Amino acid sequence: MNRRDSLKALGLIAAGSAAILTTDSCDSPSKNATATTEGDRLPGIQDYEYERTQKLLSEKYFDEHEMATIAVLADLILPKDENSPSATEVGVPDFIEFIVKDIPSHQLPMRGGLKWLDIYAQKKFGNTFIELKVENQTSILDEIAYPSKAKPEVSQGVSFFNLMRDLTSSGYFTTKEGIAYLGYVGNRPGVWNGVPEEVLKAHGFDEV
Amino acid sequence: MPTFQIKEESTVYDAIVVGSGAGGGMAGYILANAGLKVLMLEAGPFFDPAKDALQLRWPWESPRRGASTTRPFGDFDAAFGGWQIEGEPYSVEKGTEFEWFRARMLGGRTNHWGRISLRMGPDDFKPKDAITDEWPITYDEVKPFYDRVDRMIGIYGTVENLHNEPDGIFLKPPKPRLNEHYIMRGAKKSGVTIIPGRGSVLTEALPGNKDRGTCFYCGQCGRSCKVYGDFSSSSCLVIPAMKTGNLTVIDNAMVREVLSNEEGLATGVSYVNTKDMKEYAVKGKTIILGASACESARLMLNSKSKSHPGGIGNSSGLVGKYLHDSTGASISGFLPQLMDRTRYNEDGVGSVHIYSPWWLGDKKLDFARGYHIEYGGGMHMPSYGTFHGIQNYNHLAPRTDGLPQEAGGYGAALKKDYYRFYGSRVGMAGRGTAIARKENYCEIDPNRVDKFGIPVLKFNYKWSNEEIKQAKHMIDTFQEIMHNMGAVITSNIPGEEQLYGLEAPGKIIHEGGTTRMGNDPKTSVLNKWGQAHDCKNLYVVDAGPFVQQGDKNLTWTILALSMRTAEYILQEKNKLNS
Numbered sequence: 001m002n003r004r005d006s007l008k009a010l011g012l013i014a015a016g017s018a019a020i021l022t023t024d025s026c027d028s029p030s031k032n033a034t035a036t037t038e039g040d041r042l043p044g045i046q047d048y049e050y051e052r053t054q055k056l057l058s059e060k061y062f063d064e065h066e067m068a069t070i071a072v073l074a075d076l077i078l079p080k081d082e083n084s085p086s087a088t089e090v091g092v093p094d095f096i097e098f099i100v101k102d103i104p105s106h107q108l109p110m111r112g113g114l115k116w117l118d119i120y121a122q123k124k125f126g127n128t129f130i131e132l133k134v135e136n137q138t139s140i141l142d143e144i145a146y147p148s149k150a151k152p153e154v155s156q157g158v159s160f161f162n163l164m165r166d167l168t169s170s171g172y173f174t175t176k177e178g179i180a181y182l183g184y185v186g187n188r189p190g191v192w193n194g195v196p197e198e199v200l201k202a203h204g205f206d207e208v
Numbered sequence: 209m210p211t212f213q214i215k216e217e218s219t220v221y222d223a224i225v226v227g228s229g230a231g232g233g234m235a236g237y238i239l240a241n242a243g244l245k246v247l248m249l250e251a252g253p254f255f256d257p258a259k260d261a262l263q264l265r266w267p268w269e270s271p272r273r274g275a276s277t278t279r280p281f282g283d284f285d286a287a288f289g290g291w292q293i294e295g296e297p298y299s300v301e302k303g304t305e306f307e308w309f310r311a312r313m314l315g316g317r318t319n320h321w322g323r324i325s326l327r328m329g330p331d332d333f334k335p336k337d338a339i340t341d342e343w344p345i346t347y348d349e350v351k352p353f354y355d356r357v358d359r360m361i362g363i364y365g366t367v368e369n370l371h372n373e374p375d376g377i378f379l380k381p382p383k384p385r386l387n388e389h390y391i392m393r394g395a396k397k398s399g400v401t402i403i404p405g406r407g408s409v410l411t412e413a414l415p416g417n418k419d420r421g422t423c424f425y426c427g428q429c430g431r432s433c434k435v436y437g438d439f440s441s442s443s444c445l446v447i448p449a450m451k452t453g454n455l456t457v458i459d460n461a462m463v464r465e466v467l468s469n470e471e472g473l474a475t476g477v478s479y480v481n482t483k484d485m486k487e488y489a490v491k492g493k494t495i496i497l498g499a500s501a502c503e504s505a506r507l508m509l510n511s512k513s514k515s516h517p518g519g520i521g522n523s524s525g526l527v528g529k530y531l532h533d534s535t536g537a538s539i540s541g542f543l544p545q546l547m548d549r550t551r552y553n554e555d556g557v558g559s560v561h562i563y564s565p566w567w568l569g570d571k572k573l574d575f576a577r578g579y580h581i582e583y584g585g586g587m588h589m590p591s592y593g594t595f596h597g598i599q600n601y602n603h604l605a606p607r608t609d610g611l612p613q614e615a616g617g618y619g620a621a622l623k624k625d626y627y628r629f630y631g632s633r634v635g636m637a638g639r640g641t642a643i644a645r646k647e648n649y650c651e652i653d654p655n656r657v658d659k660f661g662i663p664v665l666k667f668n669y670k671w672s673n674e675e676i677k678q679a680k681h682m683i684d685t686f687q688e689i690m691h692n693m694g695a696v697i698t699s700n701i702p703g704e705e706q707l708y709g710l711e712a713p714g715k716i717i718h719e720g721g722t723t724r725m726g727n728d729p730k731t732s733v734l735n736k737w738g739q740a741h742d743c744k745n746l747y748v749v750d751a752g753p754f755v756q757q758g759d760k761n762l763t764w765t766i767l768a769l770s771m772r773t774a775e776y777i778l779q780e781k782n783k784l785n786s
Binding site: 001002003005006007009010042043044046048049052053056057076077078079081084095098099102103138141145146147148149161162165166169170171173174175176178179181182183184185186187188189190191192193194195196199200202203205 | 253255258259260261262264265266267268269271272273274275277278286288294382383384385386389390393413417418419420421422423424425426427428434435437545549550551552553554555556557587588589590591592593594595596597598599603614615616617618619620622623626627630
């Protein structure tokens with residue numbers, strides 16, 4: 001079977017189609033895949049995995065205040081800009097709600113960290129974190145977001161923020177928008193013929 | 209009151225194969241194609257990559273975005289199972305360690321493996337240093353079978369004429385990615401050989417095969433391939449063998465015991481259906497174990513009878529002994545030259561594009577044998593965890609946009625950093641020879657059973673100085689290559705107290721040696737055909753028969769030896785019939 005037949009077998013090109021697949025195709029491959037939302041069952045998923053996911057989706061871990069704090073933090077970590085949406089616009093808080101149920105070792109550091117943040121905000125500015133003015137919120141982040149220059153007395157805040165940053169990055173860069181922002185253009189059938197010649201040249205490699 | 213009943217099937221199969229991975233799949237394929245009536249038992253469910261692969265799925269199609277919560281290599285990986293399986297425990301002797309990976313599914317671990325397909329060389333079968341025992345066979349005896357596996361299954365690579373890294377019959381290899389060009393440059397400066405990878409992926413149509421598709425470069429072999437463009441035992445051996453009409457597969461069948469008669473010959477096996485927990489017994493003239501090195505050893509040790517009081521095939525007392533995995537250690541970092549790089553699709557193939565075969569031959573070092581190096585990095589599909597820990601390295605690359613140059617951060621500068629660093633990661637991992645020792649073994653735990661009531665394995669495994677010093681050599685070499693290619697190392701450099709990053713035994717998933725072959729029934733379990741010395745119709749075709757694996761990933765050798773054993777079984781049958 002040649003590559004063309006492979007693609008037919010995948011249902012990615014119709015029989016007799018003259019479409020030529022290239023590595024830089026701009027077609028969205030997702031239109032060919034079955035549309036799914038979280039909770040839809042994919043083929044190849046084991047019973048226990050499906051049941052476990054359904055159970056997790058039916059549970060709630062964070063309360064409203066915690067979710068609101070996560071949303072504010074996520075958008076401070078990955079804000080909207082001219083080219084890409086903010087973390088909340090791509091559903092990062094919902095992902096974080098799911099992943100702490102899925103990986104329970106994240107639960108206590110997240111819940112306790114959120115509480116630490118509110119207590120610290122209360123001490124410094126007399127209110128919970130989400131009630132503060134943006135400049136007060138960022139002044140707290142400036143203390144905990146840069147591990148190498150953070151003061152020892154906020155080290156627990158640094159650990160919490162490292163986790164929050166990690167989970168926000170995972171929630172963001174695994175969405176369609178996050179992947180578009182990064183510029184990942186694979187996960188589609190193509191032909192790999194090596195590094196484009198101009199790129200090789202730019203990096204000082206002469207072989208093709 | 210419920211009654212306990214064992215359902216006995218009256219059919220007597222020509223052969224019963226336990227396990228459907230590389231070894232079981234190949235034996236089943238050869239025997240079914242030769243016209244034998246074969247029954248294959250698989251402990252896990254049926255799995256057909258064409259229907260069940262999660263290939264081409266996007267991270268957002270997983271609620272955990274590909275995290276490895278239920279599957280050790282991520283939510284889209286093909287392996288059902290892992291190092292821990294609910295209700296199927298194992299024990300580890302105090303002061304020793306072993307991690308036992310099991311895939312419970314048709315095709316076993318071949319659905320998710322790295323497809324790195326290396327032949328063992330002449331010196332691997334007949335070592336020159338006398339540190340380990342010789343195999344009872346030579347490379348030249350196995351070569352014709354390697355050749356046939358190459359033609360039958362397909363492998364890419366290049367002819368290099370290296371003494372202990374024998375060439376095969378190759379399809380064209382994939383070209384290097386950009387990070388791999390940098391790696392080659394660095395390795396060259398370090399005097400480390402790099403050659404194109406050798407992988408069982410169809411980079412071209414496989415001559416004579418109409419059932420398998422050609423690779424379309426998604427780089428996702430680990431998810432198994434819907435067009436059968438790479439080697440899985442399920443897609444390339446078992447499913448085709450079923451089409452002959454001679455192979456029957458029973459899935460969800462966990463084999464309990466090999467049954468034998470008064471003369472000590474195997475007569476069949478008993479198994480439990482893992483779905484309804486009912487008990488069955490089936491009869492066969494020949495019994496072939498391909499359940500994986502440790503699972504086959506466990507089954508033999510659990511098959512006790514009057515004629516086999518220590519377990520079937522175990523009159524030498526060596527079943528479970530000489531257990532050995534590969535060594536493994538790795539480091540990673542990033543290439544500042546690849547920051548902000550031009551984007552294009554470089555998914556490539558899911559196996560390695562380049563690798564370093566052991567380049568120091570039998571040079572005298574402070575450890576035995578050697579290792580090969582596998583390389584990673586590039587613009588891969590993002591997944592859960594891709595950018596975790598960015599605060600550990602984002603201050604290490606100079607920035608020119610005027611934003612703060614600090615570790616960690618948030619907001620616009622951080623968002624930009626994720627973009628800048630994407631695709632710049634690079635890493636390397638060694639896979640080396642671990643010495644097969646009698647003192648490293650698995651045995652039956654006298655005090656524990658699994659959920660089916662089957663006694664479980666207990667592992668006793670310790671690394672020695674040979675492996676630890678080899679890991680040190682790896683870490684030193686990797687640092688030098690990274691330096692010579694201009695990379696910044698971001699992983700911690702493990703020292704002596706961390707055994708130089710040497711992974712726990714079992715972690716590399718190359719375990720073998722538990723039913724080793726040899727000419728002397730006192731010092732080996734099987735003869736050179738994989739046939740039990742003390743039970744003429746019992747064979748083992750997984751990595752159990754390995755006397756000593758080289759630094760070569762063992763699947764290609766399992767396939768070649770299983771093919772050889774299956775043809776020996778056919779010859780023996782023909783002798784009886786003529």
